[in-house]
Amino acid sequence: MTNHWRDIKNADLILINGANPAEAHPVGFQWFVRAKLDPTRGPGKGGGAKIVHVDPRFTRTSALADTYLRIRTGTDVAYFGGLINYVLQNNLHHAEYVQHYTNASWLVKDGYGFKDGLFSGYDAAKRTYSTATWGYDADAQGIAKRDMALQNPRSVFQLMKAHYARYTSEMVSSITGIPKDEFLKVAALVGEMGKPDKVMTIVYAVGLTHHTTGVQLIRSGALLQLLLGNMGRPGGGMNAERGHANIQGNTDHAISWEILPGYIAIPAPGEKSLADYVKEKAPKKSDPNSWNYLGTNYKKFMVSLLKAWYGDAATKDNEFAFDYIPKPGGNSSWISFYDDALRGKMDGIILNGMTATSIGPDSTQVLQALAKLKWLVVMDPLPTTSSEFWHAPGMNAADVKTEVFMMPATHWIEKDGSFTNSGRWAQWKDQVIPPQGGARHDHWILADLFNRVKALYQKEGGKFPDPIMHLTMSYKDPLKPELDEIAQEINGRDLTTGKRLATFAALKDDGTTTAGDWIYTGSYPESGNLMKRRDGVQDPKKNDPTGLGFYPNWAWSWPVNRRVLYNRASADLDGNPWDPERAGIRWNGQRWVGDVPDYPPTMNPKDPKAWLPFIMTGEGTGRLFSNTPLDGPFPEHYEPVESPVDNPLHPQNSTNPAAFLYDQAAGRPNRFGTVADYPYIGTTYRLTEHEHYVTQHVEHLVQLQPEAFVEIPDGLAAEKGIKNGDMVRVSSKRGKVEARAMVTKRLGPLDVAGKRVWQIGIPIHWGFVGISAEMHPDKSQHWLANVLTPFVGDATARTPEFKAFLVNLERMG
Amino acid sequence: MAEHFVRPPEWTWYILAYFFFAGLTGGMYAIGAMLRLWGRPGDEAVARTAFLWAFPILVVCPILLTIDLGRPLRFFHMLVATTPGQGGLIFHYWSPMSAGSWALLVYGIFAFVSFLEAAGGRPGGSRLVTTIGGLLGLFVASYTGVLLSVSNQPLWSDTWTLGGLFLASGLSGAAALLAAVARKDAAGAETEARLRVADGYFALIELIWILLLFATLAAAGTLSVALRAPWIVLWLVVVIGLIPPLAALGGRERARRSAALAAVLVLVGVLALRAVIIFSAQG
Amino acid sequence: MPEAVGFFTDSSVCIGCKACEVACKEWNQLPGDAPKFMDSYDNTGSLNDQNWRHVQFIERMDDAPVQTGNGHAWLMLSDVCKHCKHASCMEVCPTGAIVRTEFDTVFIQQDVCNGCRYCISACPFGVIGFSAQTGTVHKCTFCYDRLQNGMTPACAQACPTQSIQFGPLAEMQKRADARLAALHDQGYSQAQLYGRDDAIYGGLNAFFLLMDKPETYGLPNQQNAVLPRRNNKSGYFGMVATALLGAVAAVVAFRDRRMNELGRGNNGAAARRNP
Ligand SMILES: Nc1nc2c(c(=O)[nH]1)N[C@H]1C(S)=C(S)[C@@H](COP(=O)(O)OP(=O)(O)OC[C@H]3O[C@@H](n4cnc5c(=O)[nH]c(N)nc54)[C@H](O)[C@@H]3O)O[C@H]1N2
Ligand SMILES: Nc1nc2c(c(=O)[nH]1)N[C@H]1C(S)=C(S)[C@@H](COP(=O)(O)OP(=O)(O)OC[C@H]3O[C@@H](n4cnc5c(=O)[nH]c(N)nc54)[C@H](O)[C@@H]3O)O[C@H]1N2
Ligand code: SF4
Numbered sequence A: 001m002t003n004h005w006r007d008i009k010n011a012d013l014i015l016i017n018g019a020n021p022a023e024a025h026p027v028g029f030q031w032f033v034r035a036k037l038d039p040t041r042g043p044g045k046g047g048g049a050k051i052v053h054v055d056p057r058f059t060r061t062s063a064l065a066d067t068y069l070r071i072r073t074g075t076d077v078a079y080f081g082g083l084i085n086y087v088l089q090n091n092l093h094h095a096e097y098v099q100h101y102t103n104a105s106w107l108v109k110d111g112y113g114f115k116d117g118l119f120s121g122y123d124a125a126k127r128t129y130s131t132a133t134w135g136y137d138a139d140a141q142g143i144a145k146r147d148m149a150l151q152n153p154r155s156v157f158q159l160m161k162a163h164y165a166r167y168t169s170e171m172v173s174s175i176t177g178i179p180k181d182e183f184l185k186v187a188a189l190v191g192e193m194g195k196p197d198k199v200m201t202i203v204y205a206v207g208l209t210h211h212t213t214g215v216q217l218i219r220s221g222a223l224l225q226l227l228l229g230n231m232g233r234p235g236g237g238m239n240a241e242r243g244h245a246n247i248q249g250n251t252d253h254a255i256s257w258e259i260l261p262g263y264i265a266i267p268a269p270g271e272k273s274l275a276d277y278v279k280e281k282a283p284k285k286s287d288p289n290s291w292n293y294l295g296t297n298y299k300k301f302m303v304s305l306l307k308a309w310y311g312d313a314a315t316k317d318n319e320f321a322f323d324y325i326p327k328p329g330g331n332s333s334w335i336s337f338y339d340d341a342l343r344g345k346m347d348g349i350i351l352n353g354m355t356a357t358s359i360g361p362d363s364t365q366v367l368q369a370l371a372k373l374k375w376l377v378v379m380d381p382l383p384t385t386s387s388e389f390w391h392a393p394g395m396n397a398a399d400v401k402t403e404v405f406m407m408p409a410t411h412w413i414e415k416d417g418s419f420t421n422s423g424r425w426a427q428w429k430d431q432v433i434p435p436q437g438g439a440r441h442d443h444w445i446l447a448d449l450f451n452r453v454k455a456l457y458q459k460e461g462g463k464f465p466d467p468i469m470h471l472t473m474s475y476k477d478p479l480k481p482e483l484d485e486i487a488q489e490i491n492g493r494d495l496t497t498g499k500r501l502a503t504f505a506a507l508k509d510d511g512t513t514t515a516g517d518w519i520y521t522g523s524y525p526e527s528g529n530l531m532k533r534r535d536g537v538q539d540p541k542k543n544d545p546t547g548l549g550f551y552p553n554w555a556w557s558w559p560v561n562r563r564v565l566y567n568r569a570s571a572d573l574d575g576n577p578w579d580p581e582r583a584g585i586r587w588n589g590q591r592w593v594g595d596v597p598d599y600p601p602t603m604n605p606k607d608p609k610a611w612l613p614f615i616m617t618g619e620g621t622g623r624l625f626s627n628t629p630l631d632g633p634f635p636e637h638y639e640p641v642e643s644p645v646d647n648p649l650h651p652q653n654s655t656n657p658a659a660f661l662y663d664q665a666a667g668r669p670n671r672f673g674t675v676a677d678y679p680y681i682g683t684t685y686r687l688t689e690h691e692h693y694v695t696q697h698v699e700h701l702v703q704l705q706p707e708a709f710v711e712i713p714d715g716l717a718a719e720k721g722i723k724n725g726d727m728v729r730v731s732s733k734r735g736k737v738e739a740r741a742m743v744t745k746r747l748g749p750l751d752v753a754g755k756r757v758w759q760i761g762i763p764i765h766w767g768f769v770g771i772s773a774e775m776h777p778d779k780s781q782h783w784l785a786n787v788l789t790p791f792v793g794d795a796t797a798r799t800p801e802f803k804a805f806l807v808n809l810e811r812m813g
Numbered sequence B: 001m002a003e004h005f006v007r008p009p010e011w012t013w014y015i016l017a018y019f020f021f022a023g024l025t026g027g028m029y030a031i032g033a034m035l036r037l038w039g040r041p042g043d044e045a046v047a048r049t050a051f052l053w054a055f056p057i058l059v060v061c062p063i064l065l066t067i068d069l070g071r072p073l074r075f076f077h078m079l080v081a082t083t084p085g086q087g088g089l090i091f092h093y094w095s096p097m098s099a100g101s102w103a104l105l106v107y108g109i110f111a112f113v114s115f116l117e118a119a120g121g122r123p124g125g126s127r128l129v130t131t132i133g134g135l136l137g138l139f140v141a142s143y144t145g146v147l148l149s150v151s152n153q154p155l156w157s158d159t160w161t162l163g164g165l166f167l168a169s170g171l172s173g174a175a176a177l178l179a180a181v182a183r184k185d186a187a188g189a190e191t192e193a194r195l196r197v198a199d200g201y202f203a204l205i206e207l208i209w210i211l212l213l214f215a216t217l218a219a220a221g222t223l224s225v226a227l228r229a230p231w232i233v234l235w236l237v238v239v240i241g242l243i244p245p246l247a248a249l250g251g252r253e254r255a256r257r258s259a260a261l262a263a264v265l266v267l268v269g270v271l272a273l274r275a276v277i278i279f280s281a282q283g
Numbered sequence C: 001m002p003e004a005v006g007f008f009t010d011s012s013v014c015i016g017c018k019a020c021e022v023a024c025k026e027w028n029q030l031p032g033d034a035p036k037f038m039d040s041y042d043n044t045g046s047l048n049d050q051n052w053r054h055v056q057f058i059e060r061m062d063d064a065p066v067q068t069g070n071g072h073a074w075l076m077l078s079d080v081c082k083h084c085k086h087a088s089c090m091e092v093c094p095t096g097a098i099v100r101t102e103f104d105t106v107f108i109q110q111d112v113c114n115g116c117r118y119c120i121s122a123c124p125f126g127v128i129g130f131s132a133q134t135g136t137v138h139k140c141t142f143c144y145d146r147l148q149n150g151m152t153p154a155c156a157q158a159c160p161t162q163s164i165q166f167g168p169l170a171e172m173q174k175r176a177d178a179r180l181a182a183l184h185d186q187g188y189s190q191a192q193l194y195g196r197d198d199a200i201y202g203g204l205n206a207f208f209l210l211m212d213k214p215e216t217y218g219l220p221n222q223q224n225a226v227l228p229r230r231n232n233k234s235g236y237f238g239m240v241a242t243a244l245l246g247a248v249a250a251v252v253a254f255r256d257r258r259m260n261e262l263g264r265g266n267n268g269a270a271a272r273r274n275p
């Protein structure tokens, strides 16, 4: 989240797209309700914030929404596109903000273009783009030309206007299925949010990410927020509701393959030196007044990380052991492991707290991948569909040669440590119960494992032992590190004084500082573990002086306890808040006060040399046009890889041309279905009552949702003679689910591209392991939702398309 | 229109049996008492038979009640206050179950005394005991109906007629049973005739109550609860049970020869009546 | 004597998360019923000895692509024992097992209850359930143990949206009035408070804000919210009436003919002369 949970209560309008907070984030949802019940919030004269929930299904979130719009899954780029177009056509954008706080005025270099659904630089053979033309018209130093009047046809603003002009309300309606008039009503509400004294938040989750257009779906929302001047403001922002209780912490600490802790990039082959690496990866300054804080300090963060990992072995002469860091040539994202395994390029996998088989996509194919491994380690407190994969439905245990090791790990309630929530608040928690049975902590298992590997290298040597031999394990007991010790290591130290640092501003690139994750520097300074702070609602007056819910002494949020990212943008050029009622920070003549400023604390905004507001980007502004996504500098609507209709915008390029088609790339037979055989849209999701698959072991929750079911629109059920509670079969090109039918009017028909389509809802929570499975041994053979989903990834993030695919529906005899 | 959202107490066979026997014992004793008080010298023999039957029938009642409890060993909680800090006896006159428990206990004493007297062969017996016992008998035969009405169950609570209805059918059943057994000894043969006349009147009263029951249920809009299949069948059995006594009233002498059969029909009717009311409201 | 406590359960902000159900089971160590799929989001079914909170789901929208939610298209309500001022269950209980606590809540003493189940037949809301394990009946205790320790009841503690609000009854009523006014301003004329005033059983300590008629949620309307004892007088009248009629019938049937032939009969005398 750019903002945080509690901040949602500050919004006047709440757009929820691709999220179901009442079910997936019930506790966080209280802040939506607070806003709704607060008469000082809301459009017009107020009377309570308005909630607009856009979802293929009417959910428990919709139940409290002021407006629910049924949308065809995978089409929010068009929905947001329509809103953006409406705002631009009617000049409802926040003019001053767009002019000075976004890159609207930047001129784009010749050669950039967009035609028939393709951006310039497309290589059809490789199905990838060259981003060469997606840049600015800049001088040798990279300083870009700007047109502050935003009139130049090559300005980002004019290009954007042209790009979005196609997203008329008629077009939006024919793509999404949302009736035109209803769309325009919502557009009018949204348009009002460009006023400085109004603010809107957009909340999303995996209903946007689980698409082959995932990155662009999310960017669409961000663009709208930039146009309305809602980025950086309390009650505004683009807010991702994250997943597992600590998935935010996972990402911050580089759970995904392409980054190192703190979102600095993993080096690529060819980056032979630190200098190469920084040159390649660090953002570049494209305006004289851009501070480009990240770019400028990139090296400091990297060196401090290397010092944290390799200690004395990281010296100036060996470039601080830069070469110890792997430089992956290929893609190592989630689906890619299984792709590699299928291609026999993978010996083993350690699953640390995840259930590969159930997660999917295309579980049947994932199971085959697991069966091709030599070994599989499952570190988990409980049996999972992976630790038991050899007796998965359709598997012949005899053919499975994979050796499976089950390592009983402690569950997070059996350890202390920190959770970082969606709002970036790192909150220390206590151990609830001691480890049960023979369970060991994950970090102890890994430490032990590392130690044994190291011993082997010691004994037998090896190609390149240094990264292993020199890795620091400076804990009281290297086999049993304490999470508290690790937290200190993450915070980092000044090696000259040995003291822990209070801010990443103190990090250096000369090897005299360490930081296990620079964005967490300051979480555990000399004064102690700030993640343990609990100055909360016991005294709101004292603990929340602004009344906006920052609670600065509750836990600690990265970066440097800032509660709203980009908060310099919450004040105008002179440093006065756009909305005095909801001030993020303000310039009081001497310094910036309020939230922890995202700006030099004493920099006078009126100083002509004052930095531009967005200090982390090379531009110094928010980016309406960006070359980081691999499928286009502007978002464009593409149909899901499996879709019942052709893309009304450009049928010849219907689906995302840069989506990664694993089977095709690997030369495996096609596993996609067509509308002829699979006429309905399937979408998968969560229910309040279960946490994915793990709660299949929890009696009370199994009682609340005891059996796999699929949600079927009343109208379709009538056509098919399906009654509530009947057993039905939902099948895709890849597999089938057999479950109870829940016939409901919460789903219904959609009229898109002149065609009537139906969507079928498939909760993800069941499989062949757990209490319900034991109660229904036969039925549970066909309960894995992910046997239906396609083995395909988003162009940039390679996220699977869990949310939109084609299925057929039959009533079972 | 009465609308109910209550759940059933799951009172089933034990309770049915209890209601049945409570009706009989109470009816028996009351009839015995009335024969003794208002009848002929010749009736005394049958009166004694009534007392001899009333007590054993009564004995099964508390047993049935107790085994129906979730905590049988706590049957005495009905009479003794066991709430910590309290103590002494507990009597909630407004709760028919509380009142009934006491009535059953006290009636039991009287029934026992009269039983001993009758068994001891001493002719006659204390009129006071007989009178009070008779009144208690009437209460025991009847209160079970009131108990059902004092609830929020569909049917039961939609009418106030069950107390009267159960008493009438209890008396009718008791009279029929007594008439049947009276035939055995010569002395009773002549009492029997008048017993069957009495039974006729009781049946008539019962019939009136049944009509009143339907009327009250119709008014409450829950008549369907009582009359829906399969329960309608039981109502037929109830009606059949009414025929012999009513016929006797009409002086049909043929009925005499089949007194035993008549008694069976009546008793089955008594049982069916309670069954249909207990079960149809809960199912 | 502590002040009377109350629950204000506001169905207009309930998200049907069932945290209340689970929190109650966890705190009160209720195993719960065997898992059973009931064709809807509600697989709890009803309040009973195992379920002391039960979240109802009532779908009322058509399948149009645009809906207004606001708590009235898909009704959700966390049902619970109402802790009635005039409690039917308490009224009929023969053992005195059901008592009103110092917090003005209705509580079943497990060591007194003997499992006669009369209260089940009396509770107009179908709250109480019989447990074969304990041989006694159970329902919401209003977390008597937590109240005694100054804690908020588990369900209210767990409720994320303040759909279940707990506090002094008077304060709950104030809040409810304010919330109702707000909803009426927004045009939800069918929104109503249930049991906030004494119209229903003299007032409910656990009262509700409903988005539709009580009947929709399986709650008796004012006319049907009646106490069992209403049938005492009339019931006993039926008893006495029948007793008298029966007696007359007996007199007519049994009366000593000979005595009548001699004129005014005196059964008493007749009886006396036949010792
Ligand atoms: N109870 C519960 N809570 C959870 C979890 C759980 O398993 N159970 N899991 C946690 C995790 S790991 C995560 S990632 C989060 C996920 O949180 P959410 O993303 O909220 O969960 P989902 O149910 O997967 O998807 C949200 C909604 O997106 C809708 N949707 C699908 N496709 C589209 C689309 O194209 N456009 C729009 N507008 N909507 C779409 C679905 O119908 C669904 O209602 O939840 C977390 N919280
Ligand atoms: N079709 C479809 N597929 C999906 C999704 C979807 O929406 N649709 N959602 C996707 C998303 S967003 C996610 S996050 C995944 C979720 O997929 P998973 O993360 O695999 O789901 P969980 O059941 O949460 O698995 C977590 C496991 O971690 C274990 N665990 C808990 N605590 C600890 C611990 O401290 N240490 C260790 N070692 N183990 C622990 C639990 O026992 C459990 O087995 O599913 C993905 N798959
Ligand atoms: S389950 Fe945990 S993380 Fe999810 S909403 Fe509840 S408290 Fe928050």
Ligand code: SF4
Pocket (backbone or CB within 6 Å): C080, C081, C082, C083, C084, C087, C088, C089, C090, C106, C122, C123, C124, C125, C126, C127, C128, C139
């Ligand atoms: S709701 Fe039922 S159980 Fe609760 S107090 Fe009222 S009558 Fe008794």
Ligand code: SF4
Pocket (backbone or CB within 6 Å): C092, C093, C094, C095, C096, C097, C098, C108, C112, C113, C114, C115, C116, C117, C118, C119, C120, C136, C137
């Ligand atoms: S079951 Fe227990 S609580 Fe209910 S009436 Fe009987 S004794 Fe009272």
Ligand code: SF4
Pocket (backbone or CB within 6 Å): C023, C024, C025, C027, C028, C052, C053, C080, C139, C140, C141, C142, C143, C144, C153, C154, C155, C156
């Ligand atoms: S008050 Fe306590 S006992 Fe009653 S429902 Fe809530 S949690 Fe359960």
Ligand code: SF4
Pocket (backbone or CB within 6 Å): C013, C014, C015, C016, C017, C018, C019, C020, C021, C055, C078, C158, C159, C160, C161, C162, C163, C164
């Ligand atoms: S916890 Fe609150 S919101 Fe959730 S179901 Fe219960 S009452 Fe509704």
Ligand SMILES: [Mo]
Pocket (backbone or CB within 6 Å): A206, A242, A243, A244, A247
């Ligand atoms: Mo997730």
